[in-house]
Amino acid sequence: MPANSFNGFTNYGIGLGLRVPHYRHILAKKPVVDWFEIISENFMVDGGRPLEVLDQILEQYRVVQHGVAMYFGSADRLNREHLKKLKRLVKRTNTPWLSDHLCWGSVDGRYTHDLLPMPYTFAAARATAANIRAAQDFLEVPICVENVSSYAEFHASEMSEWEFLSEVVELADCGILLDVNNIYVSSKNHNFDPFEYLNNVPHHRVGQIHIAGHSKFEKYILDTHDHPVLDPVWRLYAHALQLTGKTATLLEWDDHIPTFDEVHHEALKANKFIEKQFETAAA
Amino acid sequence: MASALFRPLTGRDRMQPRWTDGSSMQAIASQFIKPNDRLSSFERLEIYNRVYWFRILDCLYDDYPGLRAIVGQPRFMKLATAYLAKYPSTSFTLRNLGQRLERFLREEPRWIAPHRDLALDMTRFEWAQVAAFDDAAEPAITTDDILDTPPAKLHLGLQPYLSLLKLSYAVDRFFLAVQKRDADVLRDEASNTFEAMPSSSSPKNTVRLPKREDLHVAVHRYDNMLYYKRLEPEAFAILQALRRGVTVEKACAVAISSSTRTRVDWPMQIKEWFNDWSSLGWFCRFKK
Numbered sequence: 001m002p003a004n005s006f007n008g009f010t011n012y013g014i015g016l017g018l019r020v021p022h023y024r025h026i027l028a029k030k031p032v033v034d035w036f037e038i039i040s041e042n043f044m045v046d047g048g049r050p051l052e053v054l055d056q057i058l059e060q061y062r063v064v065q066h067g068v069a070m071y072f073g074s075a076d077r078l079n080r081e082h083l084k085k086l087k088r089l090v091k092r093t094n095t096p097w098l099s100d101h102l103c104w105g106s107v108d109g110r111y112t113h114d115l116l117p118m119p120y121t122f123a124a125a126r127a128t129a130a131n132i133r134a135a136q137d138f139l140e141v142p143i144c145v146e147n148v149s150s151y152a153e154f155h156a157s158e159m160s161e162w163e164f165l166s167e168v169v170e171l172a173d174c175g176i177l178l179d180v181n182n183i184y185v186s187s188k189n190h191n192f193d194p195f196e197y198l199n200n201v202p203h204h205r206v207g208q209i210h211i212a213g214h215s216k217f218e219k220y221i222l223d224t225h226d227h228p229v230l231d232p233v234w235r236l237y238a239h240a241l242q243l244t245g246k247t248a249t250l251l252e253w254d255d256h257i258p259t260f261d262e263v264h265h266e267a268l269k270a271n272k273f274i275e276k277q278f279e280t281a282a283a
Numbered sequence: 284m285a286s287a288l289f290r291p292l293t294g295r296d297r298m299q300p301r302w303t304d305g306s307s308m309q310a311i312a313s314q315f316i317k318p319n320d321r322l323s324s325f326e327r328l329e330i331y332n333r334v335y336w337f338r339i340l341d342c343l344y345d346d347y348p349g350l351r352a353i354v355g356q357p358r359f360m361k362l363a364t365a366y367l368a369k370y371p372s373t374s375f376t377l378r379n380l381g382q383r384l385e386r387f388l389r390e391e392p393r394w395i396a397p398h399r400d401l402a403l404d405m406t407r408f409e410w411a412q413v414a415a416f417d418d419a420a421e422p423a424i425t426t427d428d429i430l431d432t433p434p435a436k437l438h439l440g441l442q443p444y445l446s447l448l449k450l451s452y453a454v455d456r457f458f459l460a461v462q463k464r465d466a467d468v469l470r471d472e473a474s475n476t477f478e479a480m481p482s483s484s485s486p487k488n489t490v491r492l493p494k495r496e497d498l499h500v501a502v503h504r505y506d507n508m509l510y511y512k513r514l515e516p517e518a519f520a521i522l523q524a525l526r527r528g529v530t531v532e533k534a535c536a537v538a539i540s541s542s543t544r545t546r547v548d549w550p551m552q553i554k555e556w557f558n559d560w561s562s563l564g565w566f567c568r569f570k571k
Binding site: 082 | 285315322339374419444
C-alpha cells in the first residue's frame with residue numbers, strides 16, 4: 001500500500017529532514033532528494049529568511065510538513081492561532097499530508113515544548129481523536145500521527161501503546177507516521193516486544209515511516225536523533241515494510257548534524273530494505 | 284505531571300526531592316507513574332523534568348548572548364531559571380520564549396544589578412533581533428505611491444520587523460564584540476531530547492562592558508539579513524512619530540523644533556533620511 005488516503009495518494013520514496021546547517025549546500029548544489037520534511041513550526045512565521053529559504057526549496061523539491069506542537073493529546077482545546085498559521089503554511093507548501101505527534105505538551109496555555117506520553121485510556125483516546133478530526137477538518141489535508149518515544153508509563157493506562165495508537169487513529173480516521181526508532185526506544189524503556197507493536201497496528205493507515213538514531217544510557221535509551229540508525233532499528237524497519245509495503249521514509253538527524261552527504265548516505269541505506277521488500281513482493 | 288515538569292531543578296540539575304507542601308516527590312511520582320526494573324517512578328519523571336529545563340534554558344542561552352556576557356554565565360543561568368519559572372512559555376514556538384524577559388527584569392532587577400540599565404538595553408536589543416529576523420514585511424511604499432499626497436496629510440507606516448530603540452549604552456557594538464568571541468550555536472526544535480544543561484561557566488575572554496552613551500538604533504533586516512543602524516536623535520524622533528500615526532509634516536516639525544543642533548540644512552537632511560529609509564524598504568502603508 002505505497003499510496004493511500006493518509007499520504008494524499010502519493011508515492012514518495014526516501015526523504016530528509018530540512019535542517020539549517022544544510023541550507024547552503026542544498027540551495028547551491030541542488031542534490032537529488034526525493035522530498036524534504038520540514039518542521040512546520042520553524043516556518044510558521046510572518047516573514048524573513050525562513051520563508052525565503054522555504055520558497056527556494058519549494059521551487060526545486062517536494063516538501064512534507066511535520067509538526068512538533070499541535071499536542072493532540074493535551075486537555076486544552078487546539079490553539080486556533082496555531083491552526084490558522086499552520087493552514088497558511090499548508091497552502092504555501094502544498095504538503096500532501098502533514099504529521100504531528102500522539103502526545104500532549106501544553107496545559108492551561110503553558111507549553112512544555114516536549115512530546116509527553118499519554119495515559120493510554122479510552123477517554124484520552126476519544127478526546128485525542130476529536131482533536132485530530134477537528135484539525136483535519138480545519139486544515140483540509142490528511143493527518144498522520146506519530147508514535148513518540150517515552151520514558152514513563154502511567155498507572156492509569158488501560159491498554160498497551162499500540163492498542164492506544166490503533167484506537168486513536170480508528171476513531172479519528174487518520175493516518176500513522178510510524179516511527180520505528182521510537183518503537184525501539186520505548187520497547188527497551190518499557191520492556192515490550194517491538195515486533196508485537198508493529199504487528200498490531202493498522203498497517204493500511206501507515207502513511208509515512210521515520211527512522212533515526214538514539215543514545216544508550218545505563219538505565220534507559222534516549223531518542224536523541226544524533227547518530228546513524230542502529231541495526232535493531234533497521235531490522236524493525238525491514239519488518240515494518242513487510243507489513244506496510246513500500247512507504248515514504250524519512251531519516252531524522254537533529255543533533256550533532258554531519259554533512260549533508262553523510263546524512264543523505266545514511267538515509268539511502270533504507271533503499272536496500274525497500275528493494276528487498278519489493279523483490280519479495282514481486283516473487 | 285506538568286506541575287512537576289515546570290518546577291526548577293536543584294543546583295545539581297536533579298528533580299527536587301520534595302513537593303511544594305514538603306511531601307516526598309518519590310511518593311507523589313509513584314501515584315501516577317509506574318516504576319520499572321531499572322528506574323523508580325521518581326527517576327522516570329525526572330527524565331522529563333530535566334529535559335524540559337535543559338531545552339528551554341538552552342534556547343534562552345542561545346537567544347541572549349549579549350545579556351549573558353553582561354551578567355556572566357552562572358548568573359545568567361539563575362536569572363533564566365527564575366524567569367522561566369515565573370513566566371513559562373505561552374507560545375507554541377520557542378521563538379517567543381524571551382518575549383517577557385524585559386518585563387521580568389524590570390520587576391526583579393536584582394538579577395541584573397549593578398548593570399540594570401545596560402542589561403535592560405541589551406535585552407531589548409536582543410529581542411528586537413528576534414523580531415527583525417522573521418516578523419512580517421508589508422509591501423514597501425515607493426516614492427511614486429506617495430507623490431500625490433501632501434506631507435500635511437501623509438501618514439506612513441513602518442515595517443513590523445523594524446524596531447526603534449533609545450539606548451543608554453552602545454549595546455550594538457558590544458553585541459558584535461561578544462558575537463565575534465562566541466561561536467554560533469544552532470537551535471533546533473525537532474529532537475525531543477536534551478541531554479545536558481548549557482555550560483554555566485563564563486568564557487575566558489571577557490568583552491569590556493560599554494560606557495554610558497545615549498544613542499538611537501534601528502534594528503531591521505535588509506535582503507533577509509539583520510542590521511543595526513544608528514540614527515540621529517531627530518531622525519529617531521521622526522520615525523517614532525510616524526509609527527504613532529503622526530503626519531510626515533508634523534513628525535518632521537516636532538523633531539526639528541526639539542533639536543539642539545544648529546547649522547543644519549534641515550530640508551536637505553530630511554530628504555536624505557527619507558531617501559535612505561525608503562531605499563531600505565522601511566515604509567509601508569499606515570494601518571490604524
